[in-house]
Amino acid sequence: MSWLPPDDDDPYEQYDESLIRARPNPKANRPRSKQRPAHENAVVGRVVTVDRGRYLCLVDESGPDEREVISTRARELRTSAIVTGDQVDLVGDASGVEGSLARIVRIHERRTLLRRSADDTDAVERIIVANADQLLIVVAAANPEPRPRLVDRYLVAAFDAGIEPLLVMTKTDLADPAPFLAQFRGLELRVVTSRSDAPPVDELRAMLHDRTTVAVGHSGVGKSTLVNALVPDARRATGVVNAVTGRGRHTSSSTVSLRLSGGGWIIDTPGVRSFGLGHVDPDNILRSFGDLAEIGASCPRGCTHLPDAPDCELVERAAAGELGEFGAERLDSLQRLLTTLMTPSGRTGADTLRP
Numbered sequence: 001m002s003w004l005p006p007d008d009d010d011p012y013e014q015y016d017e018s019l020i021r022a023r024p025n026p027k028a029n030r031p032r033s034k035q036r037p038a039h040e041n042a043v044v045g046r047v048v049t050v051d052r053g054r055y056l057c058l059v060d061e062s063g064p065d066e067r068e069v070i071s072t073r074a075r076e077l078r079t080s081a082i083v084t085g086d087q088v089d090l091v092g093d094a095s096g097v098e099g100s101l102a103r104i105v106r107i108h109e110r111r112t113l114l115r116r117s118a119d120d121t122d123a124v125e126r127i128i129v130a131n132a133d134q135l136l137i138v139v140a141a142a143n144p145e146p147r148p149r150l151v152d153r154y155l156v157a158a159f160d161a162g163i164e165p166l167l168v169m170t171k172t173d174l175a176d177p178a179p180f181l182a183q184f185r186g187l188e189l190r191v192v193t194s195r196s197d198a199p200p201v202d203e204l205r206a207m208l209h210d211r212t213t214v215a216v217g218h219s220g221v222g223k224s225t226l227v228n229a230l231v232p233d234a235r236r237a238t239g240v241v242n243a244v245t246g247r248g249r250h251t252s253s254s255t256v257s258l259r260l261s262g263g264g265w266i267i268d269t270p271g272v273r274s275f276g277l278g279h280v281d282p283d284n285i286l287r288s289f290g291d292l293a294e295i296g297a298s299c300p301r302g303c304t305h306l307p308d309a310p311d312c313e314l315v316e317r318a319a320a321g322e323l324g325e326f327g328a329e330r331l332d333s334l335q336r337l338l339t340t341l342m343t344p345s346g347r348t349g350a351d352t353l354r355p
């Protein structure tokens, strides 16, 4: 396969990094250059897969000229993360014919950004997926045993990303999901139960219809089983990765986009091995605990909500048994996350989510 050399008369090539400044809002971190070439003939694509500096983009999605276009990125974007789910402007050969190579010259403003850090000690964020609408959190009723604090972490990540969480509990043939799920009753959290001999395909398809959903889950929870039930031709769909790598596997790719037949996307994250929250603003942790956030809002200013916090509404109400059946556990989970993320010595990363 021949990659096109950079365009010598491309005005972009003359730009250097000093012309690019980061925007202060981290949720919209698209770099801006002061002078931007118009690239009027650019076409818009959705980044479907990223692999070693090559981007597979879907152009004219669902239109008459829909095509997969392999792209590189313009030089001035070399320090910007371009991730699965990004909407990008493409120039160069965007025909999608074999051997062609387009070039990404712009990243559109992102609606949402799912991020992680390597672990809780690491404030450096890595973007996993852009523009997702939903986070599909997969946990098993048993084997492996569900851990409420892992779910809390996923919920913090979803809140931080600005995307809606959706909890799917698999393997309900092995254990009753009700006791575990009861802990999350106080949250505005949609919950679906599943078992592989009767997967809730219709219910989930309706929730996923026309939306972009990122699936996350600890290894062995049955995420692949579920995704395969939703996208029966998933095997074929992952073939798009092979088109980029030219190899028969996608080990280096951390995300895979799968298309739902009725419209919508599932983005699987098999390569995401950890889900550190080191980049998350501790103030956002309480906000992700929807059942506790309102009460915590009437705490004294600067309240840490930790067991020794003076006049903490949450601590006092929990002690008085006023936070409901699972109030103490919920507060404990909140406090553990706050402790891990706020105190440098507590940032051991031991609680890091490793799907």
Ligand SMILES: Nc1nc2c(ncn2[C@@H]2O[C@H](COP(=O)(O)OP(=O)(O)OP(=O)(O)O)[C@@H](O)[C@H]2O)c(=O)[nH]1
Residues within 6 Å of the ligand: 170, 171, 172, 173, 174, 194, 195, 196, 197, 217, 218, 219, 220, 221, 222, 223, 224, 225, 226
């Ligand atoms: N009993 C039972 N077993 C299930 C169910 N769903 C999946 N399994 C089994 O659980 C095991 C793990 O399922 P996978 O779908 O591979 O799990 P995964 O989450 O994709 O795991 P990784 O591939 O490691 O990421 C397999 O042996 C499945 O057959 C279920 O609802 N009930």
Ligand SMILES: [Zn+2]
Residues within 6 Å of the ligand: 296, 299, 300, 303, 304, 305, 306, 309, 311, 312, 313, 314, 315
């Ligand atoms: Zn408090």
